[in-house]
Amino acid sequence: MSKIGNKPVKIREGVKVNINARTINFEGKQGKLNLQIYDGISVEIKDQMIYVRKEPDGDNAMHGTMRAKINNAIIGVSEGFKKVLEVQGVGFRAQSDGKKITLQLGFSHPLSLDIEKGIKLNIEGKDQNIITVSGVDREIVGNFADKIKKLKLPEPYKGSGIKYQNERILRKAGKAQAGTGSGVGAGASKK
Secondary structure, eight states, rough: OOOOHHEEEEOTTOOOOOOTTTTTEEETTTEEEEEEEEEEEEEEEETEEEEEEOOTTTOOEEEHHHHHHHHHHHHHHHOOOEEEEEEOOOOOOEESSEEEEEEEEESSSEEEEEEETTTTTEEEEEEEEOOEEEEEHHHHHHHHHHHHHHHOOOOTOOOOEEETTOOOOOOOOHHHHHHOOOOOOTTOOOO
């Protein structure tokens, strides 16, 4: 038995949940979302609570995963999910036309990504360097934010690149700050 899967999920106020065959439909003020019910798992609604049960041939891991996905769907349609990214670097900036995001990240050409369905993008900041990715599906929001971040990971010396807000980048001292000292390394002569 999965400890997480055994906990019922409370249906929040303003959220409608319907079960049709092997699909669960969620509707709230932020939007709509559909989830497929995994094989070996049964789902029922009773008294504004959703109960996830593992059938005898079901998998414990899928039991907990199904419950977590249902919980995320309820949070998504009622509040939504968001990830905030910071673009740091001289001349680095982001632009969006509603269909794609274009980033200038120090390469000879701008990089573009098509905005996926179900994603809302907001670019703000003095230098157009703060990107907010939001939507109802936690998985899609997280994956799209990660795609943006992977275009230019923060480097450890100056910290330039794309990082999540409040993410701490481990910085390294450069050659000048590290103090190479005399007589150490290649080309040094021993006396």
